[in-house]
Amino acid sequence: MKSQIVIFFTLVMLSACNGPTKSGVTQQPTLTDYKVGEKWVWKFKGVTTEGEIRSEGNDTREIINVNGELSITIGHDTIAVADMVKPDKSETPKYDWPLEVGKKWKYEQGWTSQDGTTGKTSQDVEVLSFxxxxxxxxxxxxxxxxxKGRITNSRGYEAASEEVWLYAPTVKNFIKLTQKQDDFLYLEELIEYSKP
Known part of the structure; x- marks a missing residue:
């Protein structure tokens, strides 16, 4: 289950963002928001309502220099930061920039998990507070x-899904995620952020 969650959101949730302006609006991320040596560490835990722990551990990501290009390590992968901060042209994006309280949109995405399972996420989104x-x-x-919405996959899985992301512009990332899917609860919390 963790691999599916990570694949859904890893790239989009790692986008940097400029801090809110005086009007409380946060603009689209830029490449210059990242610096070599920035590091994020989250702890995560996924548990069923019956108490079965399905995933638990730490997730570390760091900005590095690869042949003169800023990149980020995500598990065993390394992704160019320039690719992460490209504007999302989707009509149903993960983030509908700029972010501001009260904004609403529809998020839809097809995905493939690390084990080859395909699926779709379809959710209604609202920015509740800052x-x-x-x-x-x-x-x-x-x-x-x-x-809020539904997640389905090619193995016949279908679940109501509710997620709450706490996104902090100063760390250019989410600081907490709470995800509920029927009988499964997944929590992820930032335990360390460092910058050069």
Whole structure:
């Protein structure tokens, strides 16, 4: 289950973003927001309502220099930051920039997990707030973004899905994720953020 969740959101949730302006609006990410040596560490845990732990551990990502190009390590993968911050031309994007409280949109995406399973995510999205939020890594101003809908896959899985992402512009990433899918709860929280 963790591999499916990570594949859904890894690229889009790692996008940097410029901080909110005085009007409370956060603009589209840019390449210059990242620096070599920036590092994020999250702890994650996925558990069923019956208490079965299906995934647990830490996830570390770091900005590195690969032949003069900023890249980010994500597990065993390395992705160019320039690719991550390209504007999403989709009519149903993960983020509908600029972010601001009260904004609503539809998010839809087809995906393939690491084991080859294909699926689709379809959710209604709303930015609920922008306020101080505290996680293990510290206290940050963060957007609360709620995603509600359904997830299906090629193995016959179908579930109602509700997610709440806390996205902090100052760390250019999410600081907490709470995801519920029928009888499964997945939590991810930033425990460390460092920059050069």
């Amino acid at each position: 306020k101080e939020e505290t996680v293990e890594a510290g206290t940050f101003m963060a957007y609360t973004i709620q995603y």
